[in-house]
Amino acid sequence: MYQIKTFNAIAPEGLAIFNNHYEINKTEDADAYLIRSVDLHDHEFPKNLKVIARAGAGFNNIPLDRATNHGIAVFTTPGSNANAVKEVVIAMLIAASRNLFAAAAYSAKNSGADISLRAEKDKTKFNGEELTGKTLAVIGVGHVGSLVANAANALGMKVIGYDPYLSADAAWQISMAINRANTFNDAIKDADFVTIHVPKNSETTGMINTQTIAAMKPGATLLNFARGGIVDNEAAIDALNTGQLTSYMTDFGDDVLLDRDDVVITPHIGGSTAEAEVNGATKGATTIIDYLETGNVHDSVNLPSLAVPFNTEYRITIIHENIPNMVGQITTALANENINIESMSNAARDKVAYTIIDTNHLQTKQVDELVTELDKISSVYRTRVIEK
Known part of the structure; x- marks a missing residue:
């Protein structure tokens, strides 16, 4: 069950997109934030937070560097307004x-x-x-x-x-x-x-x-x-x-x-219509679902775009620094756990890189060990394992 937290009035049409695998505003330790204008610069991110989606095109209310250092993907909804x-x-x-x-x-x-x-x-x-x-x-x-x-x-x-x-x-x-x-x-x-x-x-x-x-x-x-x-x-x-x-x-x-x-x-009303709020909320919710369930990245403001078909049983995603030998360290960690890689994709954006690894050979008991092993790499911000 994924936990979603909202800070602003989000159009109900957007919240309705979340299915039975999601709960909204049930805990402070959320997997995802769906926001509009709330200022998060002085906000303490919970450990579980993986993604922030802003219903709108701007993102100056989000501390991008701090979010990245916490391994949090940040998205906007360009074009919604x-x-x-x-x-x-x-x-x-x-x-x-x-x-x-x-x-x-x-x-x-x-x-x-x-x-x-x-x-x-x-x-x-x-x-x-x-x-x-x-x-x-x-x-x-x-x-x-x-x-x-x-x-x-x-x-x-x-x-x-x-x-x-x-x-x-x-x-x-x-x-x-x-x-x-x-x-x-x-x-x-x-x-x-x-x-x-x-x-x-x-x-x-x-x-x-x-x-x-x-x-x-x-x-x-x-x-x-x-x-x-x-x-x-x-x-x-x-x-x-x-x-x-x-x-x-x-x-x-x-x-x-x-x-x-x-x-x-005018008092910053350019994008303030009922239709734009619905568009932003629905696109933000869809973005959160796609990222949490597949790890695919579109319209992120701190991660590179990377989207590949999810055709295996497991997907491993790693947000890390864009520096030499990162892929080598990641694949070595998988080899140490005797995990076979079915496919691997990597993309970079400035100082940040994102890697997706698909495999059918990951046992449930290996998940925690693998995450711990990858997170030991000093340049890794966050590791996730997604089961299809």
């Missing part, structure tokens, strides 16, 4: 081009019997432009960016995508009508709107800064519904003050952005 974010971005593009927020604020302050006459006189100050024919630069065309690019293209916009890390799978999702830029500057130099859809990491933090904004078309509108910190907000304010940017729309608040008519802030 992509459509929700896409719809918000498209809504913001329309709102920006038609000055909808300013017009609504005006109407809210000018009620009364003569509102129609007064509005008729003043409404020219809210004249906007149509999106058709305008140029949109989409920086990052993965799960969200590809949807935004396709939707904007359907609205008649000229769309230019830029993503130096574009995967083959993501490329299949992009309309042939989307132009692909070879450089960041090529993408933004003629864009009326620039929208950011990249993960936050050491390379992307502050990627929209004074220099990159200066390379944009004067008067552009900037949108950030990816992650806070990707845009240097001080630089954005300076650009708004000089007219280099016309407006800035973001899902991430900052004191420097407050009380400005040319800034629209």
